[in-house]
Amino acid sequence: MTLINPFKLPSVHLSESKKLPNCTAIYFAIDSQNRILYVGQATNLASRWKNHHRQYQLEEIDKDFPVKIAWQAWNESGLGEAEKYLINNFQPLLNGTRVELPAVIPSEVILRDFLKAFSRRLIIIGRKSQTASELTNVYLKYDWTDCSPKGTAAKIKIFIRENKYKNTSLKFKWQKYVIMRGILFRPGSREQKANARQNRSYNNHWQVACNGVILHITPSNNYKELKLSTDSKELAGIKLQTLTKVALSEMSSKYPYEYSGISYLETDPIPLLWVIKNCAR
Template identity: 30%
Template sequence: MSKITIADLPSVHLLDKNRLPNCAAIYFVTDSNGQIIYIGRTVNLVARWKDHHRFNQLKRFNRKNLLSISWLNCSNDLSTLSKLENEFINLYKPPLNWSKVVQPIRKITPVETALQQSLQQLAKLNTVIFGFDSIAEEKPTIYLNYPVYGKRGLSGSVRVALRNINKKASSLKWKEYHTEPKSFGKFGFWETEYNGIKIDLSPSEGLVNIMQDATRKTIAGVTFMALSVLQLETIIESVPEIKEDSPGLEAVEEDPIPMKFIDKLPASNGNNKSVVEVEPWEELEPMPEGEVREMNRQFLDVDGVEVEVCTNENGKHFVRHNVYWWISQNQKDPERNNLVTNFKRFVDTLPTIRWSGYRFRLETIVFNEDDVEVESILLPLTMFEDLMKNAKSHFAGKLLQEMESGEYKSKPEDGARIKLCAWLQHNSLSSLLQTNKV
């Protein structure tokens, strides 16, 4: 069986369905752009459409996009109807054959748009292109990994994002082909297919250690972090089974699904919390031995709490660990012996994995304004905010309710941790930096 030219088949407009002939047929519902949106079979075409289960659904869509019914006469061989229908559905993948009848049609989403929208969601969740096997046994396969850490990860956000894509009236569908048991994190393994290329998405615990050195490549025009040739070769050397399972696996250089950027993600109205956007790390490269890191600093006032913010030459903002310790623990200088271990433990208790695997370093810093030299660990400003906001887990009752609702009013007896934690639930220090330039 080969593709047919729909334009060459006899057809009538949807609302002229009573003009359909009395014959056995495979029928195709197409829109004004020629896209096939539904395929079916029948032994009596006109009778089938007198009370078609999708007619009311299609009629709604017909108001904005004129639909037609085309048919392929099969009266000479009724035994092939079922087989032909399945073959045509698998060939054209019409979106409504994959959607519920009760779902009203407001928009048919082209497969390219659905693909790019789902990939954009995954890219926002720090998904990494692991590689591309162009000679895979089943079909050419792009391997994507999303980060997890221990039993925590972004599997829930991935699941919500892809299920939302699956709700669209589109022939592109993501299948969760395996789910880890809850005791192992309930991480999901997903796959989809576009134009003969399979996309495989799976969790990976080691990603947090390689994100910093990853390169940037595109899949279907969407930019991702991607393993470099050297990174992939290093991984394969340490895990030779990867090459045995995927002998054609290579780092992505050129886009395996080249296409123009068709559609952007819908603008968020601020109320959609189904997908978590993960910000990239702001980790600094270590200084050469014997050298100090030069930075500027400014002091922000939040409800009487002074927060020192350091800024490097690239405009990235950090908070020294001493400042965090003073605000959160009311201690000037913590024990140096377990300092790095403590901060690793702190970030591991956060509800996000964005900082898991972060490399904390104690280093010498000199401030340009006054040549003051200090020894500190620099925490990215966003990490500092995450740590301070997470302090609400230590509060309960009325205080916690006031923090979350934004009704908190500071009292003289409230400590710096309470005041800053409450303020950060609905604000960001970066908003103050915009008006307090270095």
């Protein structure tokens, strides 16, 4: 078997693993000191790196010595033999060693980080209390009208992406909220691009569960109006703007399809199991 020169292969930085091709391949993790850290095989290279078991270790090394992923397309029938041969020749640093995982981060810690970051961008509408078949649900709204990269929807997506690989049970589940309907625009036109930005900002419904409570984060057409009628309440120990009891009653009458069954948030429904309450603020 011909020995591969991994330093001359196509490569991407570790943080850009989404750019890896969908191909059968032998791959190498190499740091900036030209140390071969890991050799592996993949029937689909892109899929293999969506959740690689060495991701955490390589990210730790990458902080000091940038890591790249190089690859060589290969026939699937010869993958195992090629991988064994290359490991034997290059003796990579991590192959055959114990897989190290990051410390588990309690879900409430990540949630509190999120609420701190968005405390001025979210408004608590209210809650639906726990029943025999449903957990407690808390409803929050954000302003969808800023469709720029600095808007709330864009910032939430960045937060989720930055925390995606942390070792925590807290997961943001996304579903489409509402499809904005209107006239058809010529593809590529300024109007069509503006409408597309609005859809990206408006169509988001995030759900996140923590300590027996489910949060729903959805867009609002009248965020600025809501903001005029708020007081302050805590959620997971973080102070947030909260729709007043009077304002909630008015909104329930005005928009029953959206606010029906939601009651005023009197007390913080999320128990803090890991964060010391005295240090929570």
